Amino acid sequence: METKTFAELGLSPKVQAAITAAGYANPTPIQVAAIPVAVTGRDVLGIAQTGTGKTASFVLPMITRLETGRARARMPRSLILAPTRELAAQVAQSFEKYGVNHKLDVALLIGGVSMDEQVRKLDRGVDVLIATPGRLLDHFGRGRIMLMGVDILVIDEADRMLDMGFIPDIEKICNLLPPRRQTLFFSATMPPEITRLVSQFLRDPERIEVARPATTAKTITQSFRFAPDGEDWVKRELLRDMIRSENVKNAIIFCNRKRDVAILLKSLLKHGFNAGALHGDMDQKSRMETLDKFRSGDISLLAASDVAARGLDIPEVSHVFNFDLPWQSDDYVHRIGRTGRAGREGTAQSIVTSDDLKSFKDIEKIIGEVAVWIGEPPSEQDFADAGKRRRGRGGRGARPGAQRESGRSESGRSEGGRHESRKPEGRSHEGRSEGRSGSPERRDRRAAAPPPGTGEQPVIGADAKPPRQPREEGRGQKRADEPRAPQQPKAPREAKAPRAGTTKPDVRRDRDDHAPEPAPRAKPRPAADANSKAAVSAFAGNVPAFLRKPPRPVKAAGE
Known part of the structure; x- marks a missing residue:
């Protein structure tokens, strides 16, 4: 390719003066191929590795085309989409450098900064809107921006957009723009999803490829x-x-x-x-x-x-x-x-x-x-x-000595290749009872204890604990050696709450006295008529024994 200068690329004199002031003399290959096409208003598909000057290849022709015209409130004339905040801010710096001889209003819509200043710029009207997809859609959803006046759309680092999951947002934004527009599409690689996006939103683009996709620079x-x-x-x-x-x-x-x-x-x-x-x-x-x-x-x-x-x-x-x-x-x-x-x-x-x-x-x-x-x-x-x-520990990629640290050496493997698990003491087949029932001395004491009901007391050594005392009689538990007495009719319990309509006994005195008196004998149940006895006996036959309660005493005629 013949070496060209910026003067041969169709840029305006003001833009060429800004390039000279910035200290650039010769354009890069992507700039030589893309700028003349972009100046004419045709769509461009630029494929080039990073660091080849892609930003200037769309900034310079955009400034030339935006020299004529005037921005309206909330209706930007051009839109540049970038995947990251840093890249968007860098593009804004390029417009400041190359647009020094122009009075272009540039707005930067990125996250992490206040939205109020961004809204004020949009209300005044901007020529160039540089944004990340998320923040742009946020402003659009709030009704702060209208996109029907965009004449030039630039999608920078499209493959990075794909990696970050912005392709659905890009499709939504492109559908909001007017169909008759110029689109400049730049990417370092061309995966299938990016190819589909190009065929959907670009109209007969000029494909410019200055290097094999995803190749590294020779320098x-x-x-x-x-x-x-x-x-x-x-x-x-x-x-x-x-x-x-x-x-x-x-x-x-x-x-x-x-x-x-x-x-x-x-x-x-x-x-x-x-x-x-x-x-x-x-x-x-x-x-x-x-x-x-x-x-x-x-x-x-x-x-x-x-x-x-x-x-x-x-x-x-x-x-x-x-x-x-x-x-x-x-x-x-x-x-x-x-x-x-x-x-x-x-x-x-x-x-x-x-x-x-x-x-x-x-x-x-x-x-x-x-x-x-x-x-x-x-x-x-x-x-x-x-x-x-x-x-990790013990894995094939672990550092040397990890197996020794984890306690699993090669000597711990059985012939079958499995690790022999170390069984704790007291858990083997021979000592399983030892681990559950305690020490041998405790087993000897249990064997020496006489069977219940013989009345004999076991011999207690100096190091042995005294056996548990049996519960006192009268606390609801019978001894095993006592013969069962014939079943007597149950007497009403003094401590239990009486049924409705009866008088509650005063039991607080027994609780407060130091030496309580023995409970008085239950009074004989008053006689009831034949009908009451028949009703009680008939009802008691249908109620389980543990739910049966003594019948309500019937008052005598003279009481």
């Missing part, structure tokens, strides 16, 4: 270090050695999880490194402050999750370290693309554990060349066992 020196142990503390130690052995001006260190970012930051600060952190749980103000410190050099190491993997334009990042190898091979391309930008040289080093060897194979296909290892590379057996290792 980046890549290497890997094998950590067979896989423990996090071992990886942190290896990372410190890698940082000290390299001439690191500044570096971004990527982790897969947000909690690992916090742990890694604490470790780096503890060992005297000048470091900061960037992850999704931070509020927007803290994230922007951390990025500004990293750009200015106040922070030399930035521990980050994949929220910082794409779109961040920090021109002079010398190194990228992968503390965790990414789960998806495409993310590896975006991570290491933070270095070696705009033709500069960069270095990318990654720590590979035994669990990462399967993902490493996919990454090696993207690299397209044999990987360079720092130190001892993994063996063929390590690759064969990839995915079979289990990290």
